[in-house]
Amino acid sequence: AQSVTQLDSQVPVFEEAPVELRCNYSSSVSVYLFWYVQYPNQGLQLLLKYLSGSTLVESINGFEAEFNKSQTSFHLRKPSVHISDTAEYFCAVSRISGNTPLVFGKGTRLSVIA
């Protein structure tokens, strides 16, 4: 079975500062990796995903994540955050083969302070 650990439940950061949200996963088989974001009173939206190829994936709003197979990590980073990035961020994994659902981490609440 797969599992996801998001090491920080809350991350406060000043506006325009860099941020890293950490995600580690556990799986005996190859997986796809995802980051979803949930803004207040909304459902989740896909931020970015790693399926194959380059281990560095980017989103349209400046976030990036790097798949590190040896460390089983998929940390999310942004060099300069905005107030609008305040949200909860979820890391998720799914098995490449087989018919299994997404497994989510518990989430990291990012609070950007003006």
Place this chain on the structure above:
Amino acid sequence: KAGVTQTPRYLIKTRGQQVTLSCSPISGHRSVSWYQQTPGQGLQFLFEYFSETQRNKGNFPGRFSGRQFSNSRSEMNVSTLELGDSALYLCASSLGQGPQETQYFGPGTRLLVL
């Protein structure tokens, strides 16, 4: 395209009652998944339907059930409600059934059981 819609958005019930939640996926999407989100447990997978067939089921008691109609709309039902069923119930749809598919989430139905 319209996004995933869920009705009702808010619901208050008492213990022992039953409830039915509805989800309309994005047009053309044939896969619908349901999740329960609580502060303590995070996002937990309930079940997934594809073309009216349940493909996956999470580790929830039999009081939780669901179905999918020929137009891909889905409903979930919770019978004999317990206080611990209070949660945000999220529905997500995807175009296909592969693990690499992006899931598009609705805003959720917030259920409060008194």
